[in-house]
Amino acid sequence: MDKTKVTKDLENKTLIIERTFNAPKAKLWNAYADKDTFAKWWGPEGWETTVKEFDFHPGGRNLYAMKCVDENQGEWFGQESCGLMEYDTITEPDSFVYRDFFADAEGNKMPGMPEVTITIEFVEADGTTNVISRITAETAEEIEKLVGMGMIEGFTSSTDRLDRLVAEQ
Amino acid sequence: MVEQTIQLDNIFHSLADPIRRDILRRVMECELSVGELVEKYEVSFAAISKHLKVLEKAHLIKRRKEGKKYMVTLAPEALEEADKYLEQYRRMWESRYSKLDVLLQEGK
Numbered sequence: 001m002d003k004t005k006v007t008k009d010l011e012n013k014t015l016i017i018e019r020t021f022n023a024p025k026a027k028l029w030n031a032y033a034d035k036d037t038f039a040k041w042w043g044p045e046g047w048e049t050t051v052k053e054f055d056f057h058p059g060g061r062n063l064y065a066m067k068c069v070d071e072n073q074g075e076w077f078g079q080e081s082c083g084l085m086e087y088d089t090i091t092e093p094d095s096f097v098y099r100d101f102f103a104d105a106e107g108n109k110m111p112g113m114p115e116v117t118i119t120i121e122f123v124e125a126d127g128t129t130n131v132i133s134r135i136t137a138e139t140a141e142e143i144e145k146l147v148g149m150g151m152i153e154g155f156t157s158s159t160d161r162l163d164r165l166v167a168e169q
Numbered sequence: 170m171v172e173q174t175i176q177l178d179n180i181f182h183s184l185a186d187p188i189r190r191d192i193l194r195r196v197m198e199c200e201l202s203v204g205e206l207v208e209k210y211e212v213s214f215a216a217i218s219k220h221l222k223v224l225e226k227a228h229l230i231k232r233r234k235e236g237k238k239y240m241v242t243l244a245p246e247a248l249e250e251a252d253k254y255l256e257q258y259r260r261m262w263e264s265r266y267s268k269l270d271v272l273l274q275e276g277k
Contacts, residue, residue: 004263006255010190017259019266023273031269041272044264131266144184147258 008147010140015147017133025124028131029093032056032120039064046070053107061086062098063107084109088117095121100135114142179227188212189220193243196230200242203232 007016021028031037035054043049043066053063062085068076084103090096097119102110109115114137121132137143183189188210195201195209207217221241224230231244 004259004266006259006262008255010184017262019262021266021270021273027273031272037272041265041269043268044261045268140190141184144180147254 008143010143013137013140013143015135015143017135018130020128020130022128024127025093025122025129028122028129032096033092038062042066046073046076056087056090058087058090061107063103065105080105082107093122095119114146116142116146180229183224183227183229186220186223188217189224192217192220192224192241193229196241197243200240202235202238202240204238206241 003019005016005018007018009016031041033056035051035056038054039049039051042064046068047066048069049064049066051062051064053061055061063082064085065080065082067080068078071077082103082105084101084107086099086101088097088099097117100116100118102114104110116135116137118136119134121134123130123132135143135146137146184193191210192206195206203214203217203221206221207214210217221230221232225232228244228246231242233240233242
């Protein structure tokens, strides 16, 4: 079932991701704010998440690693990719804002990768909750880059692969 | 795959410039002549011509000759290409959210 909607708004340098869940918003909030719950779903299918640091407070950070454990994903299998979130504003239970970075395993930000600000908003109606993620970058180019590299955010190996592919020319 | 990567690189480069994005937006709506495009911006004919070359190289636009004029239109495959990446990105999120969905149902 394709329930997730992605809209590209290049004018505002923003990507909007929307998904409605059949659950009250307190539960959705918990899925982001609770370390163990977050680790259970953040990695896409075939990817396992290990949370190394987790402090869901303004100024706090979340350092996580995602590892591909699915042999069917070809060259991704066995690869690890780290992400860093720096929480900015937290307005429980409605929304929170964080900065998102590609990081190395120690949590150092990777240079040259898109840096984005993400606002997550929870809107409840009739027992369902719409989760709206607004991903804003400095430039429209970075948004394109994010989508293009995209597939999986935090795929730190993408640039290495790109370099290799270009070198093979 | 290599072709795709280079193509994607060209697309990023093309979209990095606000004038080029604006040209794309205009030709997406209707076919325009090079002369009509030049009139819309406060830059030289040569500059617009250069922008069009970049867009053409990225296969985002098509040019055809009509009498003495060159007509510019959006290349339909350009959008397909862009949509493909957006679709992969969307699928990644769908995959992530499906897991969350299952988790939420279990917790009831």
